[in-house]
Amino acid sequence: MRILPILAAIALAVILYMAVLERPTLMSFFGADGGDETAEVATEDTAPAPVKDTRVKVVVQKVTAQSIDSAVVLRGQTAAARQVDVRAETSAVVVSEPLRKGAAIEEGQIMCRLDAGTRHAAMTQANAQLAEAKSRVPEAEARVQEAQARLEEAKINQNASSRLKEGGFASTSRVASSDAAVAAAQAGVSSAQSGLSSARAGIEGAQAAVEGAQAELERLVIKAPFSGLLESDTAELGSLLQPGALCATVVQLDPIKLVGYVPESQVNRVKVGAIAGARLAAGGSDVQGRVTFVSRSSDPTTRTFLTEIEVPNPDLAIRDGQTAEILIASAGADAHLVPQSALTLNDEGALGLRVVNDANIVEFYEVVLVRDTVNGVWVTGLPTEANIIVVGQEYVIKGVEVVPTPREVTQ
Known part of the structure; x- marks a missing residue:
C-alpha cells in the first residue's frame, strides 16, 4: 500500500481548509494584517447609498461676437412712380383716332378729343350776356350820380328853410317839406346804388357763365397729365364717354419704385x-437707389411698415410689378451667429437664448434678430462670448444649475 499519495491528499485538504475557512488565522500566522480588509468590507456594507445627481444635462455651443454689415433684407416688388386712369369730365362722343397701348406720350399730349356739340353756341350766348351786363353798369352809375345830386339839392333847400324859419320868414310846413324832400332823395340814392350793385352782380354772373362754358369746351380735349406710357388703348373713335368714363391709363416708369415691408423689429x-x-427676379439684374419713404403706421394685419426706394430707370428696362430682393444699408453691429433652433421664449414671451455661465447656472438673454442665413441667424444682445444651450433649453429656466456638454464641431 502506497503511503505517499494518501499523505499528499491529506496535506492538500488541510491547506484548502486553512485557506478558505481559517484564512484570518493563517494570515495572522504569517504576519499579514487582515483587519483592514475586514474593516473595509464592514465599511462598504454599512456606508450610506450615494445621492443621485438630479441636475439636467444640456448641450452647449460656444459663440463669439463678430462685426457684420447689418443690412436690412426685404422681399418686395417694383411699382410705377405714378399711375393714373385719365377719365372724362363731361358727356360727349369721341372724335379722335385712338392711341394704342404701349405708346410713349408726352405731358400735355392729346389722348381723347370729344365732339363739341352745342357748346360753342353756349359760349357765344354767355359772352353776349356778359356784354349786356357790362352795358348796364354805366346807366346804373349815372342814376347813382343823379340821385346824389338830388340829395345835395334837397339838403341845400332844407338848410335854407331852417334859417328862414329861425328869422321868421318861413313856415313850419315849408321846413317839413324840405325834410321830406331830403328823405326822398336819400331813398333815391339807395335805390340807385342797389341798381348799380345789381348791374355789377350781373357782370359777375355773366362772367361765371363764360368761364363755365370755356371750361366745358376745355373738357372736350383730354390730355396726358405727365410723360409716360399708355397702359391701355385710348377710347375708340365714336364711343360715348360719360363723366367718369375711362379715356386711357398712363404709367410713369422713370424713376421706378421698389416697394417692401420692414418688420417692426428692424x-x-x-x-x-x-x-x-x-x-x-426676372433676369437677375441688380439696381441701386435710395430710400424715399418709410411709413409711420404699420399694416394692421402684418405689423410691418411700408418702405419705398426710388431707382433710376431711363431705358424703361424695369417693369411694374417685378419681384425684387431688397437690401437696405444700415450701421454695422457686433452679432452672434446661432442656430435658429436654439431660440426660445421666456415666461414673459420675450425672444432670447438660454446661456450657461461659468458656474454652470442658466441665464436668459433677450436678443434681436439681425439677419437670417442658411447657417443660422445673426442676433444681438449676448455677451461677447457665451455658451448657449442648443439642446435642452426648453427643460431649464433661469437660475437652474445644469451639467453642460460641449457640442462637437461636426454637429
Missing part, C-alpha cells in the same frame, strides 16, 4: 436717404 434701422440695392 424699422428703426431704416432711414430715409439710405442707400439700397435690389436684385430683380
Whole structure:
C-alpha cells in the first residue's frame, strides 16, 4: 500500500481548509494584517447609498461676437412712380383716332378729343350776356350820380328853410317839406346804388357763365397729365364717354419704385436717404437707389411698415410689378451667429437664448434678430462670448444649475 499519495491528499485538504475557512488565522500566522480588509468590507456594507445627481444635462455651443454689415433684407416688388386712369369730365362722343397701348406720350399730349356739340353756341350766348351786363353798369352809375345830386339839392333847400324859419320868414310846413324832400332823395340814392350793385352782380354772373362754358369746351380735349406710357388703348373713335368714363391709363416708369415691408423689429434701422440695392427676379439684374419713404403706421394685419426706394430707370428696362430682393444699408453691429433652433421664449414671451455661465447656472438673454442665413441667424444682445444651450433649453429656466456638454464641431 502506497503511503505517499494518501499523505499528499491529506496535506492538500488541510491547506484548502486553512485557506478558505481559517484564512484570518493563517494570515495572522504569517504576519499579514487582515483587519483592514475586514474593516473595509464592514465599511462598504454599512456606508450610506450615494445621492443621485438630479441636475439636467444640456448641450452647449460656444459663440463669439463678430462685426457684420447689418443690412436690412426685404422681399418686395417694383411699382410705377405714378399711375393714373385719365377719365372724362363731361358727356360727349369721341372724335379722335385712338392711341394704342404701349405708346410713349408726352405731358400735355392729346389722348381723347370729344365732339363739341352745342357748346360753342353756349359760349357765344354767355359772352353776349356778359356784354349786356357790362352795358348796364354805366346807366346804373349815372342814376347813382343823379340821385346824389338830388340829395345835395334837397339838403341845400332844407338848410335854407331852417334859417328862414329861425328869422321868421318861413313856415313850419315849408321846413317839413324840405325834410321830406331830403328823405326822398336819400331813398333815391339807395335805390340807385342797389341798381348799380345789381348791374355789377350781373357782370359777375355773366362772367361765371363764360368761364363755365370755356371750361366745358376745355373738357372736350383730354390730355396726358405727365410723360409716360399708355397702359391701355385710348377710347375708340365714336364711343360715348360719360363723366367718369375711362379715356386711357398712363404709367410713369422713370424713376421706378421698389416697394417692401420692414418688420417692426428692424424699422428703426431704416432711414430715409439710405442707400439700397435690389436684385430683380426676372433676369437677375441688380439696381441701386435710395430710400424715399418709410411709413409711420404699420399694416394692421402684418405689423410691418411700408418702405419705398426710388431707382433710376431711363431705358424703361424695369417693369411694374417685378419681384425684387431688397437690401437696405444700415450701421454695422457686433452679432452672434446661432442656430435658429436654439431660440426660445421666456415666461414673459420675450425672444432670447438660454446661456450657461461659468458656474454652470442658466441665464436668459433677450436678443434681436439681425439677419437670417442658411447657417443660422445673426442676433444681438449676448455677451461677447457665451455658451448657449442648443439642446435642452426648453427643460431649464433661469437660475437652474445644469451639467453642460460641449457640442462637437461636426454637429
